[in-house]
Amino acid sequence: MAATVPAPSLSFSRPTFAKLSPHPYLLTNLTDPENPCRTNGRAPHEARPVHIHTSSLAHANGSALVRTGDTTVVCGVRAEILPVTNIPQYRPREPSYGEEDNDDSADVDELKDYDLLVPNIELATGCAPQFLPGVPPTTLAQTLSTRIYSLLHSCKVVDPKGLRVWYTPPKETREEGAMEVDEAQEEEEEEEERKPELKAYWVLYIDLLFVSFDGNPFDAAWTAVMAALRDTKLPQARWDPDREAVVCSRSEEAKMALDVRGLPVACTATVFLEKEHGEDSGSSAERKSRHWILLDPDRLEESLCKETVTVVVDCSGEETKVKSIEKHGGTVIGRELMRGFIGVAEGRWQEVKEASK
Amino acid sequence: MATVTPEASLNALPRADGSARYSYAGYTVTASVNGPIEAQRRDEHAYEAHVDVIVRPSAGVGGTRERHLEFILQSSLSQIILVKNFPRSVIQIVLQVESTPENAYVNTKLVQASLNLPIIPALFQTAVLALLSAAVPMKATATSTVVAVVSDDGSKKIVADPSPQDIREATSLHVLAFTSHDELLLSESEGDFTVKEWDGVYENAQKICCQTASKQDGIDMVLDDDASSPDMRHFLRSTLETKVASDLHWK
Incomplete structure (x- = not known):
C-alpha cells in the first residue's frame, strides 16, 4: 500500500491555507464569484443561532x-x-413600600x-x-x-x-388600660410604630x-x-x-x-477590509477599499478585523430603544452604516427573543 | 455655566520623546509618548508597531475600568498612527489623570468598575497632542467630544461637555471622535436613546469636532445655539502653531 502515496501536490489544503495566510483565505472566500460566503459558510449578515x-x-x-x-x-x-x-x-x-417609589x-x-x-x-x-x-x-x-x-x-x-x-x-403588646385611649390617637401611634x-x-x-x-x-x-x-x-x-x-x-x-x-440584546459585528497591508500610503479616496461587515464574528474573523461595532437594543416597547453603541478601531462605519446596523440588531433581537422562550 | 476654553501645554516633561498636558471641563491629564522604541518579544508584531496605552487614575491603582479605557484608546490611536511604518517596535503612551471634576451632589467612590465615558475625550485629546509633540507620524489627527442627552420637561436637550450633575440626570451619554478627514473614529454611548436622538447627537458632535472645515467658507456660525462649545480642531491647530512659533523664535 505504501507504493500508492500520491506525489506531493503544490497546492495547500484549505486548513493549511487558512493557517498560513488567513487574510487572503477569508478574502478569497468572500470574493468567490459563485458562492461568496465566509470561511464558516455563513453569509456576511448571518449570525449563528x-x-x-x-x-x-x-x-x-x-x-x-x-x-x-x-x-x-x-x-x-x-x-x-x-x-x-x-x-x-x-x-x-x-x-416607601415600592409602589409609589418612582425615583x-x-x-x-x-x-x-x-x-x-x-x-x-x-x-x-x-x-x-x-x-x-x-x-x-x-x-x-x-x-x-x-x-x-x-x-x-x-x-x-x-x-x-x-x-x-x-x-x-x-405592635407592642399593651396593658389593659391602654385600650381606653382614643381611637384616632391609637391609629396614629400605630402608624408611628409600624x-x-x-x-x-x-x-x-x-x-x-x-x-x-x-x-x-x-x-x-x-x-x-x-x-x-x-x-x-x-x-x-x-x-x-x-x-x-x-x-x-x-x-x-x-x-x-x-x-x-x-430584554436588551447585544449584537456585534466586525469590519473586514480588503487590504491587509499598505492601506496607510494612499490618498483619502484610495483608502476606501472594499469592506465587508461580518455579523457575529468567529475567532478567525476577529483576529483579522480591527474595527468592531456592538449595539445593544431593546425592542420590547413599541419603539426600538438603543441601550449602548460601542464602535472603535476603524473609520469605515459612519452614520449611514450605523443606522443600518441598528436595523440588523433589531433582527437579532427577534432571534434571541425566540430562543429565550 | 460658563464654558472655559480647553488649555494645553506641550513638551511639559523633559525626558520623554513627547508630552502634553491638557485640561478641560474639570479634567486635567498629562501624557508622555515614547516611541518608536524596541519592542519586547511578547509585544512584537512583524508588520506593524504596537501601540501601548497605559492609563493611570488620579487616585488608587488602575482596575478593570482603566483596562477598558486603554483598550478603547489603543484601538483608536493605532488607527491614526502610521503603525505600518515601524514594524517590530512599540509606541508607548502613558496617560496620568491629574484631576477630575468634583461635585458635591454626586457620591464619589474611589474604586468604580463602571465605564467612565466623560473622561475619554480628555484622555484622547491629550494622547493626540502628545503624539504630535513626539513627532510620531500619523495619517490624520483626531478630535473627540462628549455629549449628553438631558430630558428637560419632556423634551430632550443635547448638552455638550456636560457637568457631573448633567451626567447624573442625563438619559444617555455619548462619546464621539472624528478624524481630520471627518470620519467617525470612535463612538461609545450608554443610556437609553432612539436612533433619531443618536442622529442629533452625531450632528452636534460633528459640529464640535470638525468645525474648522465648515468655517472655511468664511461664514461664522453665530446662529449656533452651542456656539459657546469650543472648536476642537481649531484648538488643536492653534496649540501646535503656538508651540512651533515659540520653538522657532530664535530664527
Missing part, C-alpha cells in the same frame, strides 16, 4: 447556558444577604453605591488556544466584565425593589465562565446574563429580631422571581 438552556446549575439561584456556534458560556447567579449594618457609608432609606435615579445609586450586582468573567484555560493557564485575568476578560457591569447598570435591568429586605416592627425598616439587601454575584471560545464573547456573555437573571428566584427572606439576622424560608413555593426589566 442561539441556544439557551436555563436552570442547569443546582446550587445557583439562577443559571443559564448559552451556545452560539462554538462559543459556549455558563452563567450562574448567586444571591447573598448583605445586612445594612455591614455597608460602610450606608444612608437609611425612607420607607429612578435614587434606585440606580442604590445598586451602584452598595455594589449589589457583582459580575465576574472567567475565560477558562483551554477554551481557546490563546488563553494560557496560570496567568492573571487577560485584558479581554477585564474589558468584558467592565462592559457587562456598565450595561447592567445603564440598562437598569434589575429592579432594586426586589433586592430589599424590609422589617416591620410588631414604620418598616430596611434591614438587608440581596447581593447578586453573577459569574460567567467561558467553556469554549470562538469569537463574539460579549454577545454570548450578555445573553447568558439576561437569561440567568430572568431565571433567578430569590427565597423569601425576613428579618429575625431575636437573632438579629435575616432568615430565609426553605420552601420552594415561597421563592420569588427576580423582577427583570426589558
Whole structure:
C-alpha cells in the first residue's frame, strides 16, 4: 500500500491555507464569484443561532447556558444577604413600600453605591488556544466584565425593589388600660410604630465562565446574563429580631422571581477590509477599499478585523430603544452604516427573543 | 455655566520623546509618548508597531475600568498612527489623570468598575497632542467630544461637555471622535436613546469636532445655539502653531 502515496501536490489544503495566510483565505472566500460566503459558510449578515438552556446549575439561584456556534458560556447567579449594618457609608432609606417609589435615579445609586450586582468573567484555560493557564485575568476578560457591569447598570435591568429586605416592627403588646385611649390617637401611634425598616439587601454575584471560545464573547456573555437573571428566584427572606439576622424560608413555593426589566440584546459585528497591508500610503479616496461587515464574528474573523461595532437594543416597547453603541478601531462605519446596523440588531433581537422562550 | 476654553501645554516633561498636558471641563491629564522604541518579544508584531496605552487614575491603582479605557484608546490611536511604518517596535503612551471634576451632589467612590465615558475625550485629546509633540507620524489627527442627552420637561436637550450633575440626570451619554478627514473614529454611548436622538447627537458632535472645515467658507456660525462649545480642531491647530512659533523664535 505504501507504493500508492500520491506525489506531493503544490497546492495547500484549505486548513493549511487558512493557517498560513488567513487574510487572503477569508478574502478569497468572500470574493468567490459563485458562492461568496465566509470561511464558516455563513453569509456576511448571518449570525449563528442561539441556544439557551436555563436552570442547569443546582446550587445557583439562577443559571443559564448559552451556545452560539462554538462559543459556549455558563452563567450562574448567586444571591447573598448583605445586612445594612455591614455597608460602610450606608444612608437609611425612607420607607416607601415600592409602589409609589418612582425615583429612578435614587434606585440606580442604590445598586451602584452598595455594589449589589457583582459580575465576574472567567475565560477558562483551554477554551481557546490563546488563553494560557496560570496567568492573571487577560485584558479581554477585564474589558468584558467592565462592559457587562456598565450595561447592567445603564440598562437598569434589575429592579432594586426586589433586592430589599424590609422589617416591620410588631405592635407592642399593651396593658389593659391602654385600650381606653382614643381611637384616632391609637391609629396614629400605630402608624408611628409600624414604620418598616430596611434591614438587608440581596447581593447578586453573577459569574460567567467561558467553556469554549470562538469569537463574539460579549454577545454570548450578555445573553447568558439576561437569561440567568430572568431565571433567578430569590427565597423569601425576613428579618429575625431575636437573632438579629435575616432568615430565609426553605420552601420552594415561597421563592420569588427576580423582577427583570426589558430584554436588551447585544449584537456585534466586525469590519473586514480588503487590504491587509499598505492601506496607510494612499490618498483619502484610495483608502476606501472594499469592506465587508461580518455579523457575529468567529475567532478567525476577529483576529483579522480591527474595527468592531456592538449595539445593544431593546425592542420590547413599541419603539426600538438603543441601550449602548460601542464602535472603535476603524473609520469605515459612519452614520449611514450605523443606522443600518441598528436595523440588523433589531433582527437579532427577534432571534434571541425566540430562543429565550 | 460658563464654558472655559480647553488649555494645553506641550513638551511639559523633559525626558520623554513627547508630552502634553491638557485640561478641560474639570479634567486635567498629562501624557508622555515614547516611541518608536524596541519592542519586547511578547509585544512584537512583524508588520506593524504596537501601540501601548497605559492609563493611570488620579487616585488608587488602575482596575478593570482603566483596562477598558486603554483598550478603547489603543484601538483608536493605532488607527491614526502610521503603525505600518515601524514594524517590530512599540509606541508607548502613558496617560496620568491629574484631576477630575468634583461635585458635591454626586457620591464619589474611589474604586468604580463602571465605564467612565466623560473622561475619554480628555484622555484622547491629550494622547493626540502628545503624539504630535513626539513627532510620531500619523495619517490624520483626531478630535473627540462628549455629549449628553438631558430630558428637560419632556423634551430632550443635547448638552455638550456636560457637568457631573448633567451626567447624573442625563438619559444617555455619548462619546464621539472624528478624524481630520471627518470620519467617525470612535463612538461609545450608554443610556437609553432612539436612533433619531443618536442622529442629533452625531450632528452636534460633528459640529464640535470638525468645525474648522465648515468655517472655511468664511461664514461664522453665530446662529449656533452651542456656539459657546469650543472648536476642537481649531484648538488643536492653534496649540501646535503656538508651540512651533515659540520653538522657532530664535530664527
